[in-house]
Amino acid sequence: MQKYSVFSLIKNAFSDHMNWEVAWKDPTPKKEYDVIIIGGGGHGLATAYYLAKEHNITNVAIIEKGWIGGGNVGRNTTIIRSNFMYDANGRFNEFGMELWRNLSQELNFNVMFSPRGIINLAHSDAQMNAYARRGNSMRLNGIDAVLLGREEVKKHIPMADFSDDVRFPIFGGLMQPSAGTARHDAVAWGYARQADSMGVDIIQHCEVEGFNITNGKITGVRTSKGEINAKKVGLCVAGSTNILAEKLNMTLPIETHCLQACVSEPVKPLLDGVVTFGAGHFYISQSDKGEMVMGGDLDGYNSYAQRGNLPTIQHVLTGGLALFPFLSRLKMLRTWGGIMDMSMDGSPIIDKTHIDGLYLNCGWCYGGFKSTPVSGWTFAHTIAQDRPHELNSELSLNRFSTGYLLDEKGIGTKTWIG
């Protein structure tokens, strides 16, 4: 594999950039693989990469219905954080933060990880107490957390509405300084390029139509490009999880919903980190290109449409205007939607299933992108060793029937109510 560096850039400039090697190949599927990963998004590509790198399993295929990186890894708002209260979620995502910090070097691909901090705003004394508790829990797990007062928040976001007569006056906030953003497409492409170089077959435009199961053990998948045998199969299909589960005669604690985001026209730098305004169902950051990147609630009903409705965008931006009145003068550039695998307790599932050799990675709700590296890392371990790693042992499928929920947000089973 060609190494990307300033020298390779200069060298290729002399040939008008016509001689770069392809970043990944376009192979025809083999008859059989050790492991098939269904879903060529961030999580699937990362899983294949860590299977090859950490477990030396390289006879691996990624099967993708569309093109790699065309789903939620290309549609998210690029936020990376580990500001969780529960131990299982905190430890899991903080391990992920360690992977993020070294990811550009490891993949030889600039993922533009930028730890610029995230602030969750608080609007009452009770909420400040709750944030103090969450911050303390984070610090006990080795995650940086700073409780900010009103004046400290003002230093970070002086352009917010700090007047007293607003519906949700800013009391303070909880900040994770090491959180940040990254270039989402680069994450998918970086993992794809490295996985391909280690022998993983990336098979695009190949839809899974069914599963071959003999005596409770998976033996392969039926696809639009024919049958492919496999000893093990991993599902990393986010919003399509319920569709594949039906083909497996499984029902899962997951509903599929549409989540939207939008960006404004680009403006000069004015917002350093990420700000979440939970009370207004709104969050915002500024991209490196200068666009204000915004999002908020789900559309509010089960959906497989990768486009959203206008009432939700209006609702989200109404919250945004309440916090940042300057937004009223910006033009909206794009809105788009992605379909989320909303788990019933708000936390993901990375586990084995009752079918031997079939593994499940789903339930990412609003925040799959931040966990891309750690999800791939732990899922690869779960597949390779046929048992969960300590980090994902509590992200189990049976926690719903046993009662060991990870209900970090405490929103119950109405997944569409954020």
Add this chain to the structure above:
Amino acid sequence: MLYIKCPYCGMRSQNEFAYGGDASVKRPELNKDVTDKEWDDFVYNRKSLRGKHIELWHHVSGCRQWFKAQRDTATHEIFKTATMNEEI
């Protein structure tokens, strides 16, 4: 913007309604033994398929009645709405 036909009030815009989830979920009967699996299916497990979906809506800013709708989850076309005691 969806337009939803409330069985009581007629066609209204989406803003007047709140969503209530899968209408095909049945609470296990109380006067018999209920297995953990049945409770699990009732509380947590959902099919949530692409295509026709029977679901509950609440005309919360209107007549405040709950009713059922059959909607396509990919195209959002609403085929039918019905009161709670009607078959859909």
